[in-house]
Amino acid sequence: MVIIHFPNTKNFTTVSQQQMNDSLILQSTLTIIGWIVVYILAFRKNTRIKKKDITINYLIEAWRKLEKASNRVDDKYLHEIETAIADIQLFGTRKQIELAQQFSEKFAKERQGSTLELLTLLREDLRKELNLEKAPKKFRFLRIIKDLSQQNKLLIDDRILFLRNRRQHRNTKEHDRKNTKK
Numbered sequence: 001m002v003i004i005h006f007p008n009t010k011n012f013t014t015v016s017q018q019q020m021n022d023s024l025i026l027q028s029t030l031t032i033i034g035w036i037v038v039y040i041l042a043f044r045k046n047t048r049i050k051k052k053d054i055t056i057n058y059l060i061e062a063w064r065k066l067e068k069a070s071n072r073v074d075d076k077y078l079h080e081i082e083t084a085i086a087d088i089q090l091f092g093t094r095k096q097i098e099l100a101q102q103f104s105e106k107f108a109k110e111r112q113g114s115t116l117e118l119l120t121l122l123r124e125d126l127r128k129e130l131n132l133e134k135a136p137k138k139f140r141f142l143r144i145i146k147d148l149s150q151q152n153k154l155l156i157d158d159r160i161l162f163l164r165n166r167r168q169h170r171n172t173k174e175h176d177r178k179n180t181k182k
Contacts, residue, residue: 055091
């Protein structure tokens, strides 16, 4: 231990004041650096969260557009397919982008293509990002279409099932009987 002897108290006060000033400057500097580090980390975290939210929202919308356009017989949803593919190519994962490009190439050549694999991957990835439980692999499309005879059709996957309630069935039979009598 070193003992420092100051001949007068005035010197002691000056040295002590200098030490306190140095300590205060050091503490202030460390506090400011701490604030800056915390701000930078919070800014990066908020930016990452915003990017994730934007990506998820665009991919959800792309999924909805593709699902809506899948297994349709009219051209009314072509624009939605275009924007969905563009969004996937902008915000999607490498695998999603590859599937979107494969679909685009096939659609450009044949004017048709299957979105099933892309929709399934999007659904799995989105559910994972949203911390939802895994969905079954099996995927079903539900399409209700009115044809010229006003019969309701239910389209599941690639099979068309005709739905009629009893009244429609009876009315059709009566109509058929009247037409055969004439």
